[in-house]
Amino acid sequence: MTLLDTLIAFVIALLAGAFGSVLGIGGGLFIIPSLTLFLGEDLKTAIAASIVAVIATSLGGGNVYVRRHVADIRLGLLLALATAPSAVIGAILATHINARVLAGVFALVLAVSAYRMFQGLRASAAPVPETEDEPALSSRFRGSYFETSTGQTIRYRVRNVPIGIGASSVAGLISGMLGVGGGIVQVPVMNLIMSVPIKVATTTSTYIIGITAMAGAFVYYNHQPSYVDPALAIPVTIGVFIGASVGSRVLGRISQSALRTVFTAVVAIYAIQMLLRVFGIGAG
Amino acid sequence: MADFVPPDEHATYSRVGYTLLGGLWLSVIVMVAGFLLAAITGIHQISHVAPLQDIAAELRAGQSGALLSLGILLLFATPFMAVLVALYQFLRQRDVPFIWVTVVLLIILIIGFAVALR
Numbered sequence: 001m002t003l004l005d006t007l008i009a010f011v012i013a014l015l016a017g018a019f020g021s022v023l024g025i026g027g028g029l030f031i032i033p034s035l036t037l038f039l040g041e042d043l044k045t046a047i048a049a050s051i052v053a054v055i056a057t058s059l060g061g062g063n064v065y066v067r068r069h070v071a072d073i074r075l076g077l078l079l080a081l082a083t084a085p086s087a088v089i090g091a092i093l094a095t096h097i098n099a100r101v102l103a104g105v106f107a108l109v110l111a112v113s114a115y116r117m118f119q120g121l122r123a124s125a126a127p128v129p130e131t132e133d134e135p136a137l138s139s140r141f142r143g144s145y146f147e148t149s150t151g152q153t154i155r156y157r158v159r160n161v162p163i164g165i166g167a168s169s170v171a172g173l174i175s176g177m178l179g180v181g182g183g184i185v186q187v188p189v190m191n192l193i194m195s196v197p198i199k200v201a202t203t204t205s206t207y208i209i210g211i212t213a214m215a216g217a218f219v220y221y222n223h224q225p226s227y228v229d230p231a232l233a234i235p236v237t238i239g240v241f242i243g244a245s246v247g248s249r250v251l252g253r254i255s256q257s258a259l260r261t262v263f264t265a266v267v268a269i270y271a272i273q274m275l276l277r278v279f280g281i282g283a284g
Numbered sequence: 285m286a287d288f289v290p291p292d293e294h295a296t297y298s299r300v301g302y303t304l305l306g307g308l309w310l311s312v313i314v315m316v317a318g319f320l321l322a323a324i325t326g327i328h329q330i331s332h333v334a335p336l337q338d339i340a341a342e343l344r345a346g347q348s349g350a351l352l353s354l355g356i357l358l359l360f361a362t363p364f365m366a367v368l369v370a371l372y373q374f375l376r377q378r379d380v381p382f383i384w385v386t387v388v389l390l391i392i393l394i395i396g397f398a399v400a401l402r
Contacts, residue, residue, distance in 0.1 A: 001331065055359050059308035067301030069289050073370060077385050080367075081392065088396040210304070210363040215393060217360055218400040221333060228333045230352040234315045237359070241312065 001231040005039050010235040012038065013053060017243020018250060019263050020057070027240050028054055028180035029113055030263075032106065033270035036277075041232065043099050043106075043277075047179035048220035048227035051091075051213050053240040054181050058210030060241055065203035070145045072200055075158060075190070076208045078141075082165045083172030083182065083212040090176025091219035095227065100278050106178050107274035113184050114268040117260055145200055156197055164194040176216030181209040296373035303369045307362025315355030322348035336401075364393060 001009075012034040016027030028050040035046040065071035094102055141158035158164075167189040171182035183205045190201035220227040289297070325348055334342050334353040342350030371386040 052356060052359065055363065056308060056312075059304045059359070059362055063301045063304035063308065066297050066304065069294070069297050073297060073300055074382055074385075077367065077370060077382065077389055081385065081389055084389065084392050084396060088399060092399070211367065211389075211393075214360050214363045215396045218397055221356070221360070222336070222400045226333050226335075228356060229331055230318070230333055230349065230356065231331055233356065234319065234352060238312065238315065241308075 001039075001229070006231055006235050008039060009035060009049075009232055010239040013236040013239025014243040017057070017240035017245075018247030019243075019259065020240075021061075021244040021247035022259055027057060027243075028178070029110060029267055029270070031236060031240070032179060033110070033273060035232070035236075037270075037273060039232075043102055044094060044220075044227050045229055045232065047094060047102075048217070049229065049233040049236045050179035051175070051217045051220060052228065052233040053237045054175070054179065054213040055210050055217060056237045056241050057181070057244060058206055058208075058213065060244055061203075062207040062210055066207060070199060071203040071207040072143045072145075072196070073207070075141065075143065075196065075200075076204045076211075078161070079165060079168040079186070079190075079204075080208055080211045082169040083175065083186070083208060084215040086169040086172030087176030087212045087216035088219060090173040090178075091216035092176075094177045094179075095219060095223050100280070102177070103274045103277040107271050107278065109174060109178060109180070109184065110267055110271035110274060114264050114271055116184065117264045117267065143196075143200065145197070147199070154197055156195065156200065159195045160193050164189055167193060172212050172215075175209065175212045176219070179213075179216075179220075181205070182212060183209065292373075292377050296370065296377065299369050299373060300366050303366040304362060307358065307365060311355045311358035311362065313355075314358055315352060318348050318351030318355055321346075321351055324348075364390075367393070 013027065013031055016030040016034070019030065020027040031050045031053065032043070032046045035041040035049065036043055041049075062071060066073060141161055142155070143158065144153050144155040146152075147154050168186060171185035171189065174180060174185060175182035183202070186205040186208065187198075187201045190196040190204060191198050196204070217228075332349070333356060334347070334350045336357075339350050339353055339357075343354065367386060367390055371383065371390065374382045374386055
């Protein structure tokens with residue numbers, strides 16, 4: 001990589017971090033196709049760079065959400081029992097399967113993400129109120145957080161814990177295989193299946209993805225030859241970190257729907273570009 | 285911070301949160317230091333991470349690639365350290381179910397590392 005390539009990778013990550021922080025999505029969906037398209041990076045090397053950046057994103061956001069007691073540590077650790085091993089499996093699969101197959105899976109995830117962003121997160125389950133006659137197991141998975149916008153303490157009870165753990169393994173698999181956060185699966189699982197309030201679901205997802213991505217990232221690091229290229233992974237990591245830190249302040253004046261429209265269009269274009277790669281058309 | 289959080293629970297969230305923050309800053313500082321060293325000694329040297337078994341020797345030799353690799357590994361280690369801190373806090377709180385959840389998670393992560401090292 002040249003110094004110019006490193007700078008381009010940094011700028012791509014800066015934009016991904018900024019957009020991601022405002023729209024509440026991971027940067028991997030933007031970073032990986034950008035690195036392959038503009039820098040001609042190998043897909044698996046781009047995935048490895050992204051998964052390192054995902055850990056930094058999780059640590060940067062997760063530390064704040066945990067200290068504010070919005071992310072639910074216990075729920076996160078419980079779901080990580082499923083996401084961590086499936087991320088390792090996903091990463092092992094990614095390092096062994098053909099790049100075109102990987103591009104096909106990535107195109108599918110990009111298309112689903114674009115569709116979900118286009119729709120917005122309209123379906124949001126209401127928190128389930130606590131009852132006096134809860135079974136013992138469910139009573140272990142209760143939580144509460146302080147909603148700053150209303151000044152109220154919101155109490156909730158986590159439901160369908162075994163189903164939630166099972167479904168979370170899909171998020172781990174996607175994260176390990178594609179180097180993304182997996183929030184596209186993890187947040188709906190917590191919100192719609194487990195009745196966790198959307199704010200707790202998104203923040204807990206941010207906390208979990210660090211544990212999940214770390215499990216998968218080690219596979220990319222130790223692969224011979226290693227897929228982790230420091231000249232790519234570190235500028236991407238630092239770029240995402242800075243972008244996420246300043247994104248809401250810099251992009252805060254632009255309407256969220258306008259940003260969402262632009263980002264959705266970019267992700268949709270990337271989905272088509274990835275699909276073309278499956279058929280041997282385009283870069284990489 | 286909301287006022288409904290019991291003190292021991294507040295300590296758990298605070299210590300886990302600061303572990304994540306501290307690990308992030310430490311790894312970023314090491315990465316930046318590695319980049320500065322690489323800029324002085326030649327950026328072409330950092331296209332591959334150092335193998336785990338070679339990092340200590342390469343660090344002693346003052347190689348920028350080893351410093352960059354160390355920064356990346358510190359980043360990887362931070363979520364693991366936060367799980368360890370959570371386990372310590374659950375032990376203090378005598379939260380037996382989550383002591384088991386955390387222990388099983390740590391075992392899973394260690395098995396994952398072992399698989400990756402093969």
